[in-house]
Amino acid sequence: MVKEELKFTIEVYDSSDELNEADAFLLSEARSVTQFAYAPYSNFQVGAVAKLVNGEIVSGTNQENASYPAGICAERSLLSTAASNHPGVAIETMAITYNNLKGESNTPVSPCGICRQTLSEFQNRYKKPIRIILSGMKGKVQIIDNAGFLLPLAFTSEDLK
């Protein structure tokens, strides 16, 4: 038996003021698109904005449904849009934020399990790690260099061979 340790690091910033211009722009756009979320059931508006490797910007928001499981998260909405409108173009960085209309929005939240799985598939498919910026509408910012770190021991297409 051997024990294997899985490790990753994240960068933590006190606020978006500490980010470089490109990252601050993406986060600011993500905060702005939260207004396009359709979240009448949770009142939790999520916004995601990504820069593709060709410089294009793509966004996504959560879109809920009276049949709750039919709703889609902002991250998967973005990934579907990117793959459909910019086929074959990898994502470099994605900023994800939220506006909790019932409470505070000042600490980062990270993607749900289904979105982690979808991010994992996307970056394997495009053979490029996606850099992730996480924050609320204000406050601390976390940056993770590889979305795969969010889903250690992921199930992938390799497992189906």
Ligand code: THU
């Ligand atoms: N949500 C996202 O859009 N992304 C996540 O990673 C977490 C949750 C949405 C789903 C639902 O519309 C609302 O936030 C509350 O769960």
